[in-house]
Amino acid sequence: MDLLRIDDQFTDEERMIRDTAREFAASRVEPQVADWFERGIFPVRELAPELGKLGLLGMHLSGYGCAGAGAVAYGIACRELEAADSGLRSFVSVQGSLAMTAIHKYGSEEQKREWLPRMAAGEALGCFGLTEPDRGSDPGSMLTRARRDGSDWILHGTKMWITNGSVADVAVVWARTDEGVRGFLVPAGTPGFTASEIHRKLSLRASITSELVLDDVRLPADAMLPEAAGLRAPLGCLSEARYGIIWGAIGAGRSCYEAAVSYAKSREQFGRPIGAFQLTQEKLAWMEVELGRAGLVALHIGRLKEAGQVTPQQVSFGKLANVRAALDVARQARTVLGANGITLEYPVIRHMNNLESVLTYEGTQEIHTLVLGEAITGESAYR
Missing domain, CATH: 1.10.540.10 (Acyl-CoA dehydrogenase/oxidase, N-terminal domain)
Structure with a gap:
């Protein structure tokens, strides 16, 4: 389609x-x-x-x-x-x-x-510890600290909403030092390092989300990532992850769209398939338009990335636009399916709930809006 x-x-x-x-x-x-x-x-x-x-x-x-x-x-x-x-x-x-x-x-x-x-090979799992309980969109104000003790490092702090955290064999943890933000590799089982799974989620339930606690974790000098200096390092990794979301959101939206089209063709009301009614066709048409636009955005940014020309602002454009498009498609698809749209017999409500999290993580909708606003006006509106 x-x-x-x-x-x-x-x-x-x-x-x-x-x-x-x-x-x-x-x-x-x-x-x-x-x-x-x-x-x-x-x-x-x-x-x-x-x-x-x-x-x-x-x-x-x-x-x-x-x-x-x-x-x-x-x-x-x-x-x-x-x-x-x-x-x-x-x-x-x-x-x-x-x-x-x-x-x-x-x-x-x-x-x-x-x-x-x-x-x-999937034999070892990793996680990425940047977000903190009260420092989600402002990682520059992180409270996790790393101090030198002889040739070792001592890490103390808490990270929150960490995907794969409780199953990871190694955590990439970002901490503030006297020389600025640095990254450290913290193997699972290191004394003072604990990771507990977060429960009672209503979104991304088929995903492991954790809290990381570092209670004076002692690491050798070679645990530090030597080439990661400053906040640009973790933000550079986030840009890579955001790029994947530009494409991934299309997949979630497509799944909802396909479910809606199939349902509209088979579900009958007033003696006709609901896909024969104008209001339903309008919904399906706009879903196709949104996913088509999102696909073109993703492909264009991908080719720019392959040419070494992509900018963080373009990645923010794609993440903001495509997640919003996918969420709009999911919500419209839910209305096509009616009451059936809220059951797990169809993928729509699951994707819709998940996309609420995707809208927030790897930079909230508001943060990406401000990235574009700064690119447009030359004025930073973060503080």
Whole structure:
């Protein structure tokens, strides 16, 4: 139902990656994800090695067992994975675009060799500890501190809403030091480091979300990421993750749209399929338009990224526009399905709830709006 035939612009390799990710999502995740969502579980230890074998973990990185795929290929994979569930794409994004990218871009050669091959294979899991309980959109005011003690570092603080946190083998933790913000690799089981899962969520239920507590955690000097100096380092990783969301949101929206079209063709009221009524057709037409626009935005930003020309402002444009579009599609699809739209027999309410979180994480809607506002006016409105 892609009237603009956007996929025709993909290369043969990109279409192969699309089909691989789509088959995995359809056969391995979609039949079970509603149950995972309802139970609030995500079998990450089972899925991670399977994703690793397909080359989908850290696939945009080169060397160390990573696939070295292009930006558009990675985006396409995110689209297909999020069509199953945002939690699946979130895992792949945090593993590859955040934790692995931080090590690949800012780590020492020893750190890269120790962690990246196992993470690419799904044998070791990572998380990314930046957000704090009261410092979500303002990471520059983080309270987590790292102080020197001889040749060691002592970390103290709390991180919140950390995907994969309680199952991660290594946490990339960002802390304030006397020399500015620095990144540290904290292996699971380090004394003083605890990660507890957050429960009672009504969104991203098929995803592991955690709180990290660092109570005077002692780390050796070589635990620090040597090339990560200042807040630009974690923000650079976030830009990679936000790029994946630009594509992923389309997958969630597409799943809702397809459910709505199928339902509109089969559900009858007043002696006709509801898809034969003008108001329903208007809803479906606008869903197609929104997803078509979002697909063009994603493809354009992806090609810019491959050419080394993409800017953080363009990534903010894509994240803001495409998540809003997907959420609008999900809400409209819910109305087409009526009461059936709120059950887990259909994917719509699950995607709709998930997208409420996607709208907030990796930079809230408001933050990306202000990024664009500053780009337009030259005036910063954050403070």
